Amino acid sequence: MKTLLCIREREYGWAQEAFPAIHPLLLPLCNKPFVEFLIDFAILTGSTAIRLLCDGPLAEVERYCEDGRRWGIDLSFGSLQPDDSVPVLLGKNRRFCGDERIMVVSGFNFIRYDKRQEYARLIDGAPDGPFASCGDGGIILAGAPGTGTAAPDEAGISLIPLDSTASYYEASMETLESGAERYVLPGYGGEPGCAIGRNVVISKSVEIRKPVSIGDNVQLLGGTIIGPSAIIGSDVIIDKESSVSSSIVLDHTYLGENLEVSGRIASGNLLIEPQSGASIAMEDPHLLSGIRQDPVLAAFPRLLIHALVALLMIGLLLPPFLLLWPLLSLSGKWKPCPAEIIDGKGNGTIRLKTVSLPHHGALGTLAAALSLDRFLMLFRVLGGQLALIGSTPVSAEERGDSNATAMTAYRPGVFSYAEAEEWPGCGKSEDASIVERFHLAHSNPVTDIALFFKAYINRIQEKITA
Template identity: 60%
Template sequence: MKTILAFREEEYAWVHEAFPCIHPLLLPLCNKPFIEFLIDFAIIADSSSLRLLCDGGFDAVERYCENGSRWGIDLSYGSIHPDDTIHAMLGKNRKFCGEERIMIISGFSFIRYDKRLNYKSLANTMAAGEWATCPGGRITLSGMPGKTPAHWVDAPLSLMPLDGMASYYRASMEALESGADRYVLPGYGDEPGCAFGRNVVISKSVEIRKPVSIGNNVQLLADTVIGPSAIIGSNVIIDRKSSVESSIVFDNTYIGEHLKINGRIASGNRLNDPKSGASIAMEDPHLLSGIKKKGVLRSFPRKFTHAVAALVMIAVLFIPFVILRSLLKLRGQWKSARTDFLSEATGMTMSLGKVELSTASSLTSIAAALSMDRYGWLFRVLTGQLALIGSKPLPAEKNRLEITRSALSYRPGVFSYAEAEEWPSSDGDATGGDAAIVERFHIAHSTPLSDISLIIKAFVNRFQEKSIL
């Protein structure tokens, strides 16, 4: 059997308004993109090939799903006209359909299925026509049915239209409450109703009330209360004494201190009420601390600690640096160039030597593991131009000068907080990429002592990462 998934832009236009950063077909339901639920169902119903049709662009979906090899199916893409009927879709995809039985899932709706039930025989033997329907969505079967099996087992199936924030919220909560029994959901957990992703840091006093689903790279700080019915996405920080109950927190979101999120959808700097559809947006990408800048006196202990730590590193790494640099220079594997980076002072730039260790060899691997490429930057810590640990230095580009002006905190460092916490790199995005959240969080909250432990973590993480090369 083959499956066609067909969508029209007008069906999901509301998603563009409510969550502008996400392609509607990748809208997460219980930390799993919407499209994956449909792909799962198609596989359960015995589909070997799938074609995704849309009358709008779906470049982001194509990049995410690729050719379907991760699910073990053939996934291809095509276009439809906004007023195409099911019959027209089948005609336009005649080569794909061939003589096989076709299941057409059309419309932006959530399929309520149960992975334990046998949809395979139903899909193959039911008469051609509508299988399930709801306002704005339907599942249709086409082509000759196979022989009815001796033991007919019905498998209930229904559709729920996703026509607004309220229905989206309902579907997410339903998926969470049904849990991994009915759907294939991401995360690990040794008890039902509790799924955790990778690199989740939970402080001792955190209270977790089932059911919850937590994504990757999440930090739950002291005295937070998570759940019941909380869906936390990836790259999220829930700060001290905050609670998230019956709510959805999207990827790359920071929830500040002493906040109570109940029955809401938090997405970046927007907080939405699914029932009324009302939303408020913060001025800054992430609200981490007061707008008031810290005084010079308050930053002195940090700068002093960083300088002392840098001095220790310079002394310890001096001999390895001299030896490795000389050897690599002789072999032509040590290439350095000066690049302009944004300085901590608004609108200013600084020139830093950027070392590239070309071609992977055992020597370059050792040099990278010992962070030799950043040895020269350590001296900038002594002059106060760089912190030993801070934000990833951003290349000085005209458009970025404005970014640092609007950003709450940017403190370029030899090592970055993201490296210490093993968060995915944001590629120097100061506006709110994955790593920007963790970097800003630490810039606002770190103390000289916590910085020292994070410097060690960052150094060790880089050592482990680069030594694999």
Template identity: 45%
Template sequence: MNTGSVQTLIVLREEEHAWLQDLFRSRHPMMVTLCNKPFIEYLIDFAILSGSEALRIASDSPITDLENYCGNGSRWGITIDYAHILPEDDRERLLEKNRQFCSRGKTMLIEKTLFVAYDKKNDYRLWLRACPEGVAVSGTSGSITILGNKQENSIPGPIPEPSLPMLLTIGEYYRLADDTLKNADRYILPGYSSEPDCFLGRNVVIQKGAEIRKPVMIGNNVQISAGSIIGPGAIIGSNVIIDRESVVSGSILMDNTFIGEQLEVKGRIADGSLLIDPESGATLQMEDPHLMSAIQPGASTKQIIRRIIHALAALALLIVLALPFLILRPLLGLRRNWHTKKRLFPPGATAKKLTIEQVVIRPEGAYGRLAIALSIDRYPSLFKVLGGKLRLIGHRPAVSSDTSTISSGCIAMNPAVFGYAETEEWPENERDELMVDHYHLLHSGSLNDIGLLLKALLNKKHM
């Protein structure tokens, strides 16, 4: 036996964390995030702090998403592999199946445990050296057992010890997340922190007029609209949209969640369209997608396909409308009924500033009405769809305002030639249009976009 090496064996049994699986069905319990970091990463961190060079995850159920996330452990500088066990395997059988792995040296066996409370400033290698063989830490939420370790009595000074917080209900999860946020200096947490109690991920857009109150944690690809108040005690996951004038405090927004405008979320956990009261455990499925809904995580392949479909449809329109455009454009110019206005999409609406030119034609005379009916005013913008700067259908800002900048309420919108709002008859103002745009932004796909485009072309409301 190589007594100098240390490894960690994490045992996962499907039935042990059923309460968490029942709430967050789309992910493995170990992939549920605590302060925007999956539970499995906290265990990996602790293994590394304890001096482990290798880590094995043994599970009695499929863990494909876990394997895809952790890989071989190279990004943490530790070797990770995987093993399968049966639900009926007891401790003796478990160790027999992993005998070769455990025989390398000292082994830290973690069972029934989602989270280990540690302090990154401590050297847990000293703790491991001081622990005798047997159960080192135990509680209702799991245990840590040391195998093949000879206790060393000559270690000077106090020995830091980890702990296993009780974690068997959604209320305990909520309180643990709050405690972790308040004691963020103990852990290795994601995000950039330029000041205490404030963690920001990548590509976070906070529009002018929004207020951030510490402590707060915000994940990647988050858009917060004007007038919103975030915090204190807010944990915002990744790929989240918070519409204007909404309030999120003392709450957790899981990944891929949309919060509609003027919605107040206090002391709750929101996961897509599911709203959870952590104290009572009561859940509410929100039926109105304009208030709260799940955002389908974007896939690069789907985005490429969508862009190609939009470009092909735009090319078809360019060909079909070429002759009407060549005839009507000069006639409208002679009658001074062809005007252009530039509109600037701020960084809150696109990844970077984008200036687009929109044509305004008054519905005056036969030529004006015909041009609008044929969407000739949109013809010049179709070329930008081919260049990938505009979508064919998405969010089309109003041109009635004299301002040259798009409203700050237009968050997360895809600037487009035709607007989703043009497919409906009922929107009466910009707020109504934004509601329609938000809905289709979250729920529309490539094929749906083509159907909505046809509906926008046939709908004369935009005349």
């Protein structure tokens, strides 16, 4: 028995629009990527090999699934044309199919199944032809006919087409309700209806109301109420006194303080109403409700303290700079490269002279450890264009690809909060931006200075050990 999973771009186009950051096949239902449900089902039916066919790009899915060894099956990938019929698909994959029985699962559909059922026997016993159908897609059996006489309806399989945020929301909620009884779901939980991932920090005053599913690397701050029916993804921070019920919070999301999220899908800075698909961007006043003061007035002490510390650092670093800079310049290691970054208001740009320092050799290492490559940027703090510590600057070139312009909290800094925290996967901008948004909401001038020194010392360590 082998399985062909056939999914077409036109079927999942809506998901790409609604959740652009994630490949639709990896869209999590109850914290488990969609494609894994299909793989699980194929394995339950006794498949030894699965081939995933799609007319769109699969690289991300492939990177996630690899060769299927994780599930003990042989997983391969291929392409199809949008209007290929089942016989054509069988032909295009003839070598894969061999003379085995083939289950063709097509469409962007969620399969309702029950892991306790013996699908291997049922599918083997079913006649060739459609087994379950749903819109254009469904489950079709082909190839060597089965041996038994089981009827398809015995299996109790039905399909939910995932064709909108509404059906995605419903399928997720249904999966959460039916829980680990029916499906293989991630996370561990001492009791049914409550699955929690790794590295989850739950403050004492947090209230959890079943059923919930919580991913990895999650922080639930004081006073939050999670559930009932909450799906919290991975790398999520839910800030103080907020509540999440009947909602999905997707990966890499930061929910601000005092928010009440009910019947919604939160993804990055978007809150989506599942039925209509309408979304609103969580702007600063809602997302970062901690900031209540007049922004100009509130910014003043920060600007002042950042400038004072920058002045201090300039004083301290001037002697080593004057010493090392001519030496490095002469040996050609000090390479200035102009950069243009997006400014704090999000509409203009700042021209910067950054320096690439190849940190080999004693002098180079010393200069890098002292962060002399950022020495000139310190002067920008005096003028208030850059913060001493803030977000990782987003270069103006990247504006197109990343959702930098949609970022609600962004204050470019000479050093970044992510550097201070040595947040895991500091290179991955999504993860780092959560930490940065958290600090932008919570920092005050004094903690800023502490974080700045932390970032500075981290860099010394990093450059010396590199």
